[in-house]
Structures are given as structure tokens and as C-alpha cells.
Amino acid sequence: MVPLVPRILNTKVSTVSDTHQGGAVATSAPPSSVGEDLAPAALAAKYGLSVSGARPGLFEYVRDLWSRRHFILAFSSAKLTAQYSQAKLGQVWQVATPLLNALVYYLIFGLILGAGQGMSKDVYIPFLVTGIFVFTFTQSSVMAGVRAISGNLGLVRALHFPRATLPISFSLQQLQQLLFSMIVLVAVAVSFGSYPSPRWLLVVPALALQFVFNIGLAMIVARMGAKTPDLAQLMPFIMRTWMYASGVMFSIPVMLRDKPAWIADILMYNPAAVYMDLIRYALIEGYSAHNLPDHVWMTALGWALVFGIGGFVYFWKAEERYGRG
Numbered sequence: 001m002v003p004l005v006p007r008i009l010n011t012k013v014s015t016v017s018d019t020h021q022g023g024a025v026a027t028s029a030p031p032s033s034v035g036e037d038l039a040p041a042a043l044a045a046k047y048g049l050s051v052s053g054a055r056p057g058l059f060e061y062v063r064d065l066w067s068r069r070h071f072i073l074a075f076s077s078a079k080l081t082a083q084y085s086q087a088k089l090g091q092v093w094q095v096a097t098p099l100l101n102a103l104v105y106y107l108i109f110g111l112i113l114g115a116g117q118g119m120s121k122d123v124y125i126p127f128l129v130t131g132i133f134v135f136t137f138t139q140s141s142v143m144a145g146v147r148a149i150s151g152n153l154g155l156v157r158a159l160h161f162p163r164a165t166l167p168i169s170f171s172l173q174q175l176q177q178l179l180f181s182m183i184v185l186v187a188v189a190v191s192f193g194s195y196p197s198p199r200w201l202l203v204v205p206a207l208a209l210q211f212v213f214n215i216g217l218a219m220i221v222a223r224m225g226a227k228t229p230d231l232a233q234l235m236p237f238i239m240r241t242w243m244y245a246s247g248v249m250f251s252i253p254v255m256l257r258d259k260p261a262w263i264a265d266i267l268m269y270n271p272a273a274v275y276m277d278l279i280r281y282a283l284i285e286g287y288s289a290h291n292l293p294d295h296v297w298m299t300a301l302g303w304a305l306v307f308g309i310g311g312f313v314y315f316w317k318a319e320e321r322y323g324r325g
Helices: 040-046 058-067 069-083 090-112 121-145 150-158 165-191 198-227 231-244 261-268 271-283 296-316
Strands: 018-021 024-027
Touching: 058 069, 058 296, 069 165, 090 121, 090 165, 121 165, 121 198, 121 231, 121 271, 150 165, 165 198, 165 271, 198 231, 198 271, 198 296, 261 271, 271 296
Parallel strands: none
Antiparallel strands: 018 024
């Protein structure tokens, strides 16, 4: 029996093949890798890849934001409920805080400094309370907006959602708080002789325009606060200066009657003063139209559109950078 001798085939595995032909050696190059000659962007597009956390298009962003409207409402309501959960009086402080502020300002500006010049007490007290409540609406929206991103980094980094939901939720929270306060504001107006009339309906469009303005402003400071957290420490001084320049405690035309007219015009046409005057005109019977600047409704609409649209686009431009770094 002939023994079987296995034949061993020595195979050289290589990406390079050698051919001997007349003493010459021909070498073939290794096969190129897939997509080696494509740019990174083209290669990503070829295989349907996208950058993680990339900013969506503006209209896509708006649609995504609209789909989260129930979350925005629930989040703002939860924040409002939790705001005074540790206080014994709870939600009473929503109304008590601006009322106490109004009392302090009345004692200082109304009685001691006589800031109610040109107005009777029946007009000045509702004038002052309305100014405090309405300006607080904008002030609180801005103060909450500046910390909307920097104060919620855990949520921003853990979940994927349109970041604009945060400043919008905080502005909506302040609107809900103002609506609670409106009950007291109406009671104050009635107590001093301003009774319900069709003019009171003007409160609705005035508050709607102010709400849009507040959202836009909150988005602007939210982006700025995300990049510079120290802005939150500076903001109270800015808001206090704005309050004193907006005629919260006094009538701007009366107090500045001896000053150049352009100074009074600048102060009267600033957005905080515009929205306060509109709501004062709507609620206070003795506050007539001659106290309002010209074209006041167009001015209110212009401020709302400029800050509402401009603030939204400004915030959206940095969408992919929030929570990073």
C-alpha cells in the first residue's frame, strides 16, 4: 500500500503580487479603500450620515417646537406650582409679592416724593399697581430667560429637544402668574372707581403683544446667558434701571415736562412703557388717550414682531451649541 503523502500548498497571502518576466518585477498596488477619494461631507451624504446634534432648518425647528407644545404647557405649570411649594402661604405669594412692592413704592414715590403729579389718588394708585404688575411680567420673563439654558444643563445634555422650549416655558409661567395677579389688579381698579367697560377688552391684545415681546427678549438673554453665565448677576441692575426709566411709578410726560421733548419720547416709546400704558388705558377710567404716545398700537406691534421673530432666529442660530463646552 502506497502511503499517502499530503501535498502542502504554500500560499502567500499578500496585497502585492510579483510577476517575474525576463528578470523584471511588476508590482500591483493594493486595492483602494471604499470612498478614499471622497471628501468627508460627500462620504457622509453617500451613506446617509448626519452630524449628531446638528441644528435643523428653521421651519423644521418650528414644527418640532409645535409638536412639543404640550410639554411646554406642562413644564411651565409644574414650575409655577413648585415656585412657592416651600412657603406656608404657597401660591398666595404670586399676588402678595407685587402688591407689597406696590405698597412700598406708593409710600416712597406717592406720599413722600409726590410722583403722582397730575393725577388724583383714584387714578394714581391703580396707575402704580398696574405698572408694577405689568413690568414685573417682563422683568420675571427676562430673569428666568437668562438662566433658561445655564440653569438647566442637566436637562439640556440628557435629552434631545428644541432648546427654545425652555425660554418659552419660563415666559409662559410668568404669563400664568400675571393672570392670577390680574384678579387683584381688577379689584384695585374697581375699588378706585374704574368699572368694567368695553375698553377693558383691550387688555387681551396688549398682553398678547407683550407676551410675544417677552418670549423674544427671553430667548436673546437665554443665548447670551448660556455663553456668559455671569450675565445673570448683572441683569438685576439692568432691569432696575429699565424700571425707573419706564415710568412705572410716575407719568413720564409730567415728570419730564421741563426737559427736552426727545428725552420723554425715547422713554415713552420704550417697549416696557408702551405695554404698561396700553393696559393702564384699558383698565383705568381716568387715564385717557392723551396720556398715550402717537401710534401706540403700531409701536406695540412693532416691538413684538422685532423681538419675537428676531429673538427666535437669534436663539435658533446657536441651537447646536447649547449644553456643550
